[in-house]
Amino acid sequence: MAQMVINGGKRLSGSVTIGGAKNSTVAIIPAAILSDTPVVLDSVPQIKDVYNLMDMLADMNVRSSFHDHVLKIDPTDIKLVPLPHGKVTSLRASYYFMGSLLGRFGKAVVGFPGGDDIGPRPIDQHIKGFKALGAQVKEHDNSIVIEAPHGLHGNRVFLDMVSVGATINIILAAVRAQGTTIIENAAKEPEIIDLATFLNNMGAKIRGVGTQTIRIVGVPHLVSTNSHMIIPDRIEAGTYLSLAAAVGDGILVKNIIAEHLDAFLAKIQEMGVNLDVREDSIFVYPNSQLSGVKVKTSPYPGFATDLQQPLTPLMLLADSRSIIVDAIYPKRTRHIPELIKMGAAIKVLDGQIVVDPTKQLAGTEVTAEEIRGGASLLIAALMAQGTTVINQAENIMRGYDCIIDKLHALQADVSYSGKESF
Ligand SMILES: CC(=O)N[C@H]1[C@@H](OP(=O)(O)OP(=O)(O)OC[C@H]2O[C@@H](n3ccc(=O)[nH]c3=O)[C@H](O)[C@@H]2O)O[C@H](CO)[C@@H](O)[C@@H]1O
Ligand SMILES: C=C(OP(=O)(O)O)C(=O)O
Numbered sequence: 001m002a003q004m005v006i007n008g009g010k011r012l013s014g015s016v017t018i019g020g021a022k023n024s025t026v027a028i029i030p031a032a033i034l035s036d037t038p039v040v041l042d043s044v045p046q047i048k049d050v051y052n053l054m055d056m057l058a059d060m061n062v063r064s065s066f067h068d069h070v071l072k073i074d075p076t077d078i079k080l081v082p083l084p085h086g087k088v089t090s091l092r093a094s095y096y097f098m099g100s101l102l103g104r105f106g107k108a109v110v111g112f113p114g115g116d117d118i119g120p121r122p123i124d125q126h127i128k129g130f131k132a133l134g135a136q137v138k139e140h141d142n143s144i145v146i147e148a149p150h151g152l153h154g155n156r157v158f159l160d161m162v163s164v165g166a167t168i169n170i171i172l173a174a175v176r177a178q179g180t181t182i183i184e185n186a187a188k189e190p191e192i193i194d195l196a197t198f199l200n201n202m203g204a205k206i207r208g209v210g211t212q213t214i215r216i217v218g219v220p221h222l223v224s225t226n227s228h229m230i231i232p233d234r235i236e237a238g239t240y241l242s243l244a245a246a247v248g249d250g251i252l253v254k255n256i257i258a259e260h261l262d263a264f265l266a267k268i269q270e271m272g273v274n275l276d277v278r279e280d281s282i283f284v285y286p287n288s289q290l291s292g293v294k295v296k297t298s299p300y301p302g303f304a305t306d307l308q309q310p311l312t313p314l315m316l317l318a319d320s321r322s323i324i325v326d327a328i329y330p331k332r333t334r335h336i337p338e339l340i341k342m343g344a345a346i347k348v349l350d351g352q353i354v355v356d357p358t359k360q361l362a363g364t365e366v367t368a369e370e371i372r373g374g375a376s377l378l379i380a381a382l383m384a385q386g387t388t389v390i391n392q393a394e395n396i397m398r399g400y401d402c403i404i405d406k407l408h409a410l411q412a413d414v415s416y417s418g419k420e421s422f
Helices: 022-034 048-059 086-090 092-105 124-132 164-174 190-201 234-247 258-271 305-315 336-341 371-383 393-398 403-409
Strands: 003-007 012-017 039-042 063-067 070-074 107-111 136-140 143-147 156-158 180-184 205-207 213-217 248-254 275-277 281-284 294-297 322-326 346-349 352-355 365-367 387-391 413-417
Touching: 003 371, 003 393, 012 234, 012 403, 022 039, 022 048, 022 070, 022 092, 022 164, 022 190, 022 234, 048 063, 048 070, 048 086, 048 092, 048 393, 086 092, 086 107, 092 107, 092 124, 092 143, 092 164, 124 136, 124 156, 124 164, 164 180, 164 190, 164 213, 190 205, 234 248, 234 258, 234 281, 234 305, 234 371, 258 275, 258 305, 294 305, 305 322, 305 352, 305 371, 336 346, 336 365, 336 371, 371 387, 371 393, 387 393, 403 413
Parallel strands: 012 248, 156 180, 294 322, 365 387
Antiparallel strands: 003 387, 003 413, 039 070, 063 070, 107 143, 136 143, 180 213, 205 213, 248 281, 275 281, 322 352, 346 352
């Protein structure tokens, strides 16, 4: 088990540069096996999910190398193998191999995915999409077995709810299918646009990404000719903005696409956070007076569920009550008992997170049950007097690029002991 040790109570300053988006990267790596030629990705975040996906690629005889944020993937000698367990359960995005193996081989055997334990995460819409394209889907030995003996054929799929994962998985399966697939009620996240840009640059015909209707005309082959630069991670950016507002004495957060953070920026400005939004960076001024706000998460462009936890510690500094309603993952509250251990006046009441003004947090031993819960504890620890030990800190490493170096650059007193020493 990895631990992060934080000596809090210090004001931080300096600048931090945001890495490539986790949720783009973890879709684009599985998508790379749809290419007939080697693929090069740039601005890839140094996170645990990337290393786990590389291990899964190796199981399929796909060579990959990762240096200085450049990831090279050569799928030319790929072999169809079942991916029943092992790394599959270490992250959510392993389920994208269902769509991409199906698109490449017309068959996939993939175990049930892991990822953050933030409440029930069914995949019925993914399966509905695969079936609509002509695949047969069954469960065997804790794996999903998907086969399209007569090939995949484009079709219309109306998603019952807006799902990032189902939208991406259907794109991956449809991109080399025969005919046209139309996804309605599709998710609009910027990471889906990034995936489509990557695939279109290799010859795919995907139109309408970023709207609720996506149209995919299948093509027989994909060929990569240029490297693809991953977009900046809006969730990492929101986390550092929240940290900067909570403990900063003036912090510049660089490599940001501010439009991807509209709902988050509007909310922290409503709290009274003083920001200077520049072309591709945001300067956060030291804050004095903050007010409580109400946050309700919803699919993009709404307030991201992945940012409710990193925002929570900042709410403790407000002079009035804040309320969070996570409409996407109502059970995403495993960090709350840990924040209470640190002295936070916070509770879960009727499915809502109620955050009351808290004068001072105190360092103690807590556990990061998942990525964003871990980020929330990290910010709280930087605010707290004394030492905080975060157990299971490897969960934070699933999604935050070079986090220890970035925190050191801001003068934070943080150390990490664990296998993932990046
Ligand atoms: C790797 C990745 O990109 N992860 C993100 C992705 O997760 P993920 O793709 O798993 O999340 P979805 O967008 O699919 O989930 C949205 C909602 O739909 C429900 N649902 C989804 C699929 C399905 O078949 N059936 C169903 O009921 C889910 O339980 C959830 O309540 O989007 C989430 C919501 O923005 C983010 O928190 C995750 O960071
Ligand atoms: C929930 C998240 O990730 P995943 O879907 O990969 O578990 C997240 O990044 O906050």
